[in-house]
Amino acid sequence: MSTPASSQPNRRLTDAELEAYLEELLPSEAMAAIEHELRERPETLRRLSNILGRREAGVHSVGEIWRKHRLSCPDRQQLGSYLLGVLDNDHANYIRFHLDEIGCRYCQANYADLRSQQEETQELIITRRTKYFQSTAGHLRHTP
Numbered sequence: 001m002s003t004p005a006s007s008q009p010n011r012r013l014t015d016a017e018l019e020a021y022l023e024e025l026l027p028s029e030a031m032a033a034i035e036h037e038l039r040e041r042p043e044t045l046r047r048l049s050n051i052l053g054r055r056e057a058g059v060h061s062v063g064e065i066w067r068k069h070r071l072s073c074p075d076r077q078q079l080g081s082y083l084l085g086v087l088d089n090d091h092a093n094y095i096r097f098h099l100d101e102i103g104c105r106y107c108q109a110n111y112a113d114l115r116s117q118q119e120e121t122q123e124l125i126i127t128r129r130t131k132y133f134q135s136t137a138g139h140l141r142h143t144p
Helices: 015-022 028-040 042-056 062-068 076-084 089-102 105-139
Strands: none
Touching (some): 015 042, 015 062, 028 042, 076 105
16 A cells, blocks of 8 residues: 555545545554544545445445455465465565555454464473473483
8 A cells, every 4th residue: 555645745645545544454654644634634534425425325446345355365374374484485475565565454463363373382382391391200210
């Protein structure tokens, strides 16, 4: 997604940026910049109201449908494979681009959740191994 107009004074926000704002698909800095512009420019607020009116009337653009159904987002299995480093380079590069450059908050949240689960799993494995070792330490024979 491009940089919001409020961070580029001579550029007007696109409808796609406003639609992404409504879906909360933008990075937090971009969301804040658009919110600032909405407060400062009544014309932008009117455009946003028109977009909402179109949506409520059931009129959707291809871009809106694409974003709403997250057609470009990897699923959790793909994100998990990316986390494990088992994807081919092209697929891994796309997911990295989607997470880092596009900044999809939905996928970033899923990825963070998977990463925290992986970290918890590693901690549980270490804890379990330690308990097994401690519980069997007295039963092992020491042979010289």
